[in-house]
Amino acid sequence: MRGKSRSSRRRFLAAASGLAVSAALPSTALAQLARTKPNAMPEVIGRLVGTAPINKGKVKLGVPPLVENGHLVPVSVNVESPMTATDHVQAIHVFTDKNPLPEVISFYLGPRAGRANIATRARLADTETVVAIAQMSDGSFWSDSVHVIVTTAACLEEL
Amino acid sequence: MKTAIQNPSRRSFIIGSAAVGSGLALGLNIPFRARTAHAAGAAPEVNAWVVIRPDDTVVIRIARTEMGQGTLTGLAQMVAEELECDWTKVTTEYPTPGQSIARKRVWGDFSTGGSRGIRESHEYVRRGGATARTMLIQAAADEWNVPAAECSAANSVITHAASGRKTTFGKVAEAAAKITPPKDVPLKDPKTWKLIGKPVKRLDTLNKLTGKQIYGADFKMPGMLNATIKECPVFGGKVKSFDAAKVTGMKGVKKVVQVGDSAVAVVADTWWQAKTALDALPIVWDEGANAKVSSASIAEMLKEGLDAEQAFVGNDAGNAKAAIAGAAKKIEAVYAYPFLNHAPMEPMNATARYTPDKCEVWCGTQNGEAAFAATLTASGLPADKCEVYKLMLGGAFGRRGAFHDFVRQAVLIAKQMPGIPVKLLWTREEDMTQGRYHPVTQCKLTGAFDASNNLTGLHMRISGQSILTAVRPEALQKGMDPATFQGVARSGEFEFGYGGIPNLLIDHAMRNTHVPPGFWRGVNINQNAIYIECFMDELAHAAGQDPLDFRRKLMAKNPKHLAVLNAVAAKAGWGTPAPKGVFRGLAQMKAFNSFVAACAEISVSGGNKVKVHRIVCATDPGYAVNPAQIERQIAGSFVYGLSAVFNQECTVKNGRIEQDNFDNYNSMHIAQMPKVESIIMPSGGFWGGVGEPTICVAAPAVLNAFFAATGKRIRSFPLKNHGITLV
Numbered sequence: 001m002r003g004k005s006r007s008s009r010r011r012f013l014a015a016a017s018g019l020a021v022s023a024a025l026p027s028t029a030l031a032q033l034a035r036t037k038p039n040a041m042p043e044v045i046g047r048l049v050g051t052a053p054i055n056k057g058k059v060k061l062g063v064p065p066l067v068e069n070g071h072l073v074p075v076s077v078n079v080e081s082p083m084t085a086t087d088h089v090q091a092i093h094v095f096t097d098k099n100p101l102p103e104v105i106s107f108y109l110g111p112r113a114g115r116a117n118i119a120t121r122a123r124l125a126d127t128e129t130v131v132a133i134a135q136m137s138d139g140s141f142w143s144d145s146v147h148v149i150v151t152t153a154a155c156l157e158e159l
Numbered sequence: 160m161k162t163a164i165q166n167p168s169r170r171s172f173i174i175g176s177a178a179v180g181s182g183l184a185l186g187l188n189i190p191f192r193a194r195t196a197h198a199a200g201a202a203p204e205v206n207a208w209v210v211i212r213p214d215d216t217v218v219i220r221i222a223r224t225e226m227g228q229g230t231l232t233g234l235a236q237m238v239a240e241e242l243e244c245d246w247t248k249v250t251t252e253y254p255t256p257g258q259s260i261a262r263k264r265v266w267g268d269f270s271t272g273g274s275r276g277i278r279e280s281h282e283y284v285r286r287g288g289a290t291a292r293t294m295l296i297q298a299a300a301d302e303w304n305v306p307a308a309e310c311s312a313a314n315s316v317i318t319h320a321a322s323g324r325k326t327t328f329g330k331v332a333e334a335a336a337k338i339t340p341p342k343d344v345p346l347k348d349p350k351t352w353k354l355i356g357k358p359v360k361r362l363d364t365l366n367k368l369t370g371k372q373i374y375g376a377d378f379k380m381p382g383m384l385n386a387t388i389k390e391c392p393v394f395g396g397k398v399k400s401f402d403a404a405k406v407t408g409m410k411g412v413k414k415v416v417q418v419g420d421s422a423v424a425v426v427a428d429t430w431w432q433a434k435t436a437l438d439a440l441p442i443v444w445d446e447g448a449n450a451k452v453s454s455a456s457i458a459e460m461l462k463e464g465l466d467a468e469q470a471f472v473g474n475d476a477g478n479a480k481a482a483i484a485g486a487a488k489k490i491e492a493v494y495a496y497p498f499l500n501h502a503p504m505e506p507m508n509a510t511a512r513y514t515p516d517k518c519e520v521w522c523g524t525q526n527g528e529a530a531f532a533a534t535l536t537a538s539g540l541p542a543d544k545c546e547v548y549k550l551m552l553g554g555a556f557g558r559r560g561a562f563h564d565f566v567r568q569a570v571l572i573a574k575q576m577p578g579i580p581v582k583l584l585w586t587r588e589e590d591m592t593q594g595r596y597h598p599v600t601q602c603k604l605t606g607a608f609d610a611s612n613n614l615t616g617l618h619m620r621i622s623g624q625s626i627l628t629a630v631r632p633e634a635l636q637k638g639m640d641p642a643t644f645q646g647v648a649r650s651g652e653f654e655f656g657y658g659g660i661p662n663l664l665i666d667h668a669m670r671n672t673h674v675p676p677g678f679w680r681g682v683n684i685n686q687n688a689i690y691i692e693c694f695m696d697e698l699a700h701a702a703g704q705d706p707l708d709f710r711r712k713l714m715a716k717n718p719k720h721l722a723v724l725n726a727v728a729a730k731a732g733w734g735t736p737a738p739k740g741v742f743r744g745l746a747q748m749k750a751f752n753s754f755v756a757a758c759a760e761i762s763v764s765g766g767n768k769v770k771v772h773r774i775v776c777a778t779d780p781g782y783a784v785n786p787a788q789i790e791r792q793i794a795g796s797f798v799y800g801l802s803a804v805f806n807q808e809c810t811v812k813n814g815r816i817e818q819d820n821f822d823n824y825n826s827m828h829i830a831q832m833p834k835v836e837s838i839i840m841p842s843g844g845f846w847g848g849v850g851e852p853t854i855c856v857a858a859p860a861v862l863n864a865f866f867a868a869t870g871k872r873i874r875s876f877p878l879k880n881h882g883i884t885l886v
Binding site: 064066069099126151 | 531
């Protein structure tokens, strides 16, 4: 079981590396700002997708690249899908890699939803990567991710 | 010095940068990768931090904000130290947050607060300077066909000692910009610093003296309109209705607009026309649930917290409650500290121009990136269609750091008048009543003594408002606001200085109000220093001991705290007779990673007129980049700290703040300012802040001196409420 989730995590990271700025750029400045420890996002995603590959595309995650604070960050996910009985989005999952809990929200959809577009607000604990994964009716997974800078407050010390 | 932000040069910089931005698509895995190209005619950018013109002028890019605290000069000193350039040819420039985002955040964090401007960027800005120097030397060596190791740089001149050849930075900058930046260039040993540690003159003084300096409130653009705004005076309230028809015919008025769900603005040709119309505009507010809140009801809520069962424990050792229960003697005191406003001289303002293709904002901000984020959110445009240009701040003190409500408002107004630049400038009254206030707290302190007058236990119960709960709830630790314990924390940059107290409990009964809290210069050390340092004096008095001796016994585990305290005591002559009628008081604290202490000398006439003659202050910030600037920051922090303790409070009536201008929220005056003697004693090995730490020791030192002079303990503030005035 453990080995299985590891291999899927590696695949996830490989899939995400093209998208996730934080993974590709271990910059000094970013590292300094990364005050919150990474959470178990890869494992949680691994549990969701099992051994299936995560494909890039079809999903458009809308999150601002930087936000003044992490209170209520607008998050939208649009997935390309005809939303028919045979070809539709079954679920949209949103994750973050630094929040205390990696799972932000899951939406479950059916063909009657008509469109696979969702919008909500999420709290972000820190400058981190937000990942959206769409689960299709054919069992495939599609993903998009955005690295969001949460600007630091004025007189806030390292906590 | 060209530190003023002048539109033409700003615009040309942006155009220059934009033209080369595409060359940076490759991964920037260190923040100092040079561009390989630059705009025709523009000076070569050696790396993100350093631009060198052919005439050897060095432009150092500064991401943090200058707001009077000297960060601009200090950071430039650090880059120049490693760069080995001619300091007399240094100018500075702000990169824009939009450029930084487009360049994968090459300048790092823009946030300027928490006394972090220097201490959290010293390493990478020095490395930026060192990397640029290495590239310049390499370019000269390549030209001469000699090993770079045989060349050296000093004062903007590169020398090959063996052949006696020399060239200047300006001559090789073009070639240097094309060199792949080396990695991990070593930094100088602090012992060899020549420019860091020198009290060089500030780079931004001349423009301020000549009036050339442009502040946000001064900013003008062709075709610009002026706006002013009124937000529901009860926090959390909303606009119910307003009758625009009543003012639309008034002279100069262009538009009356609702801004969000809680504010109304008038846009006019001139600012005064906008203000006159807004004053005349009938607005009906839905004041919401908080319309009955008063200072008395808040105080009542806080009082309950002083004895509440549940509280967040921020610091503890042994068993304080047991020590107090079994004490031979028990001392108790309750203190209270009010809401305060930042009251910067320049009210909040921002200028915005919106079109569906571009949203631009010009404003003073402590955090360009946060202003940029507010612009993105309010405009609804993507990052590559937004930009923020930072202007000089007429004071900020935390108000322009974590909150960009004024930017959001300016963009929302401009969005309703596309293509027209609109300057939103708040009235003083709006600035005073729509603040992000220093939080309100009360504190109950209980000390326990054994039969031999040894302090065996201390309980410090803070009751009151948490800033982080309102501002950054994601930073709470299982509900606890760690920032509440600034100055009395277990460890770290706000470590409590009395490690010798065997049984200690410092806890917080969180009691939040509807008044929005914010980070006010020094944040929670202001009240915590008064609480703990005045109570230390109370305990010393109860034990019949000298306040300095009493503290020393508890500070054996805190040698750096003790060192600054000893330094002020020695310089002030503690233990020797003061001039006739003059009394002394002490205080110490660790804050923002610096150790600070003060000894105040005051005299009191008529029982209530206080003259503060002198305050001796010591600080150990680890490293002192510009000692002259540190001295001025200490004196400036005392203006702020003493103004608060003598004169300032914001009271709440019917859900709104009562103080609305400097007639009822006054600062101390120049004739009231004591002589400030600073001891700057950097001990090395760590980096501490400068702008904030010393603010907190002025008030308790003066209060302790007041007790020495009068035998009276004042435990609620400001002192004017007790008929005490500063003369």
